[in-house]
Amino acid sequence: MAHALRDKAAISGIGETAYTRGTTKSGLALQLEASLKAIDDAGLSPRDIDGVVPYFPGGGIAEDFIANLGLPDLAVSAFVPMGGASCVAALQMAAMAVATGVCRNVLISVGRTGYSGARVSTRLQQFPQFALAAEFEAPIGMFAPAQLYAQGARRHMELYGTTTRQFAEVAVVTRRHAILNGNVVMNKPLTVEEHHASRMIADPFRLYDCSLESDGGAAVVVSASDRARDLRQRLVTISGVAEGHPESPASIAQRPDLLEFGLAKAAPRAFGMAGVGPKDIDVAEIYDCFTFTVINQLELLGFCKKGEGGPFVMDGRIALGGELPINTHGGLLSQGHVVGLNHVVELTRQLRHAAGKAQVKDAELGLVTGYGDMGDGSVAILRRAA
Amino acid sequence: MSTVSAATPPVPERPLPTPTRDSQPYWDGLREGRLMLQHCAGCGKVRHYPRPVCPHCFSMESQWRQAPLDGRIHSWTVCHHPFNFFFKSTTPYTIALVDMAAGVRINAPLRGMAESALKIGAPVRLAFEPVSKDVTLPYFVPG
Numbered sequence: 404m405a406h407a408l409r410d411k412a413a414i415s416g417i418g419e420t421a422y423t424r425g426t427t428k429s430g431l432a433l434q435l436e437a438s439l440k441a442i443d444d445a446g447l448s449p450r451d452i453d454g455v456v457p458y459f460p461g462g463g464i465a466e467d468f469i470a471n472l473g474l475p476d477l478a479v480s481a482f483v484p485m486g487g488a489s490c491v492a493a494l495q496m497a498a499m500a501v502a503t504g505v506c507r508n509v510l511i512s513v514g515r516t517g518y519s520g521a522r523v524s525t526r527l528q529q530f531p532q533f534a535l536a537a538e539f540e541a542p543i544g545m546f547a548p549a550q551l552y553a554q555g556a557r558r559h560m561e562l563y564g565t566t567t568r569q570f571a572e573v574a575v576v577t578r579r580h581a582i583l584n585g586n587v588v589m590n591k592p593l594t595v596e597e598h599h600a601s602r603m604i605a606d607p608f609r610l611y612d613c614s615l616e617s618d619g620g621a622a623v624v625v626s627a628s629d630r631a632r633d634l635r636q637r638l639v640t641i642s643g644v645a646e647g648h649p650e651s652p653a654s655i656a657q658r659p660d661l662l663e664f665g666l667a668k669a670a671p672r673a674f675g676m677a678g679v680g681p682k683d684i685d686v687a688e689i690y691d692c693f694t695f696t697v698i699n700q701l702e703l704l705g706f707c708k709k710g711e712g713g714p715f716v717m718d719g720r721i722a723l724g725g726e727l728p729i730n731t732h733g734g735l736l737s738q739g740h741v742v743g744l745n746h747v748v749e750l751t752r753q754l755r756h757a758a759g760k761a762q763v764k765d766a767e768l769g770l771v772t773g774y775g776d777m778g779d780g781s782v783a784i785l786r787r788a789a
Numbered sequence: 790m791s792t793v794s795a796a797t798p799p800v801p802e803r804p805l806p807t808p809t810r811d812s813q814p815y816w817d818g819l820r821e822g823r824l825m826l827q828h829c830a831g832c833g834k835v836r837h838y839p840r841p842v843c844p845h846c847f848s849m850e851s852q853w854r855q856a857p858l859d860g861r862i863h864s865w866t867v868c869h870h871p872f873n874f875f876f877k878s879t880t881p882y883t884i885a886l887v888d889m890a891a892g893v894r895i896n897a898p899l900r901g902m903a904e905s906a907l908k909i910g911a912p913v914r915l916a917f918e919p920v921s922k923d924v925t926l927p928y929f930v931p932g
Contacts (some may be wrong), residue, residue: 535838538812541804542926543897544868544876545884553866554886554896561864561909603881606867656886656896657838661864 416445434514487775581733666780
């Protein structure tokens with residue numbers, strides 16, 4: 404019997420602001436701007452929103468949405484505090500809310516001044532979930548995600564022979580896709596040589612292995628599929644969705660396997676709910692906080708075997724026209740960093756066949772991941788409904 | 790009336806640990822030049838970082854025991870960008886993640902080993918660096 408949540412919820416609206424480095428707008432203003440666009444895209448009025456799942460921490464809260472959008476009867480407000488895994492995991496919460504009839508239309512949104520506001524070096528230690536890292540790792544000089552994830556990347560290289568050339572491929576292909584998009588922070592071509600020449604941040608990560616600090620906002624509206632069918636846009640359903648949490652969730656260092664994280668648990672659940680496997684996926688938007696995390700996730704998702712993520716990304720396979728086009732919008736590496744909600748926006752666009760020059764031909768089934776909070780994982784499989 | 794002095798760069802502060810009731814014995818141990826690790830009083834398993842409950846048998850009773858200082862490299866990173874400007878003067882610095890003989894993993898700076906000598910399994914030994922009256926931090930040297 405099909406899972407009770409399979410295809411019961413749909414992404415009815417998508418919205419995003421311009422992605423920039425430098426803005427005078429507040430994070431909340433960016434979040435609301437993207438929200439209004441998503442609501443309008445769905446053909447809804449702000450008054451139709453009765454559930455909100457804003458990104459936390461660092462954005463609007465339920466009260467802000469009631470005050471700014473005049474929501475007459477908010478039925479559910481929730482946070483999904485999983486760092487970069489939050490936005491895709493929020494799809495699960497929203498899907499449950501609309502499939503059960505508790506809500507009609509749930510708004511998931513992010514607004515961020517990651518460039519003109521608080522930068523990455525100061526952000527991490529303010530989160531309660533990083534108390535362990537702040538106590539034991541920050542004093543020895545380990546406090547930025549680039550440093551913390553670098554040890555996993557190094558171990559992968561040592562164990563499996565993964566190379567920085569393969570890291571570069573992810574960065575270069577992602578940049579090529581970004582240029583097709585237009586609404587991106589980085590709009591000039593990137594070569595493998597430029598990647599290799601960029602300054603070292605935390606070995607093995609160079610500058611172009613790291614996602615952007617940027618300003619921007621994104622939002623999606625999740626509605627019950629039977630209602631969304633009557634709305635403005637082509638129906639894109641949430642076919643499977645799941646979140647997963649690793650062992651030693653607050654410290655990568657203490658995790659039995661540095662390379663095994665929450666996505667390993669989430670992936671089989673999401674594929675099971677959707678009733679499909681990796682071979683059925685036409686396009687994937689993979690959370691790219693770092694080039695290497697894309698490689699590692701492709702393994703945990705089952706697109707290739709453990710240790711084979713490096714060779715998998717080569718030879719045009721992850722580029723448009725390849726076997727598994729990924730990050731067709733430019734991702735966090737080249738488009739902008741709005742905690743991965745831009746990946747959900749793009750996948751929805753792909754399945755509406757509205758992705759312009761970056762459109763994957765005849766895309767029917769797509770996958771999007773979230774990755775964050777030292778290893779939490781989330782994954783959604785979206786389907787273009789017949 | 791207050792006076793405004795000419796702008797001088799702020800002196801960056803070293804991030805220091807804030808020990809908790811659960812972790813205090815670990816920090817006390819480092820200050821005394823010992824690696825103290827938490828062992829479950831119920832099933833005997835060692836755990837790190839310190840926490841109130843054993844995740845294996847759920848006992849809330851534990852004992853702190855002195856552990857040997859030797860271990861082998863599990864992974865590492867060489868930090869070039871300081872992120873926190875306190876560390877600017879010491880970049881690049883190597884942080885090694887080490888599988889301790891005691892059965893836990895410890896992350897700490899590794900000094901005195903060339904980058905070309907870094908490899909998984911290389912033997913290292915924990916050492917102690919007092920950084921304030923109350924706080925001593927761990928680092929590794931070749932073992």
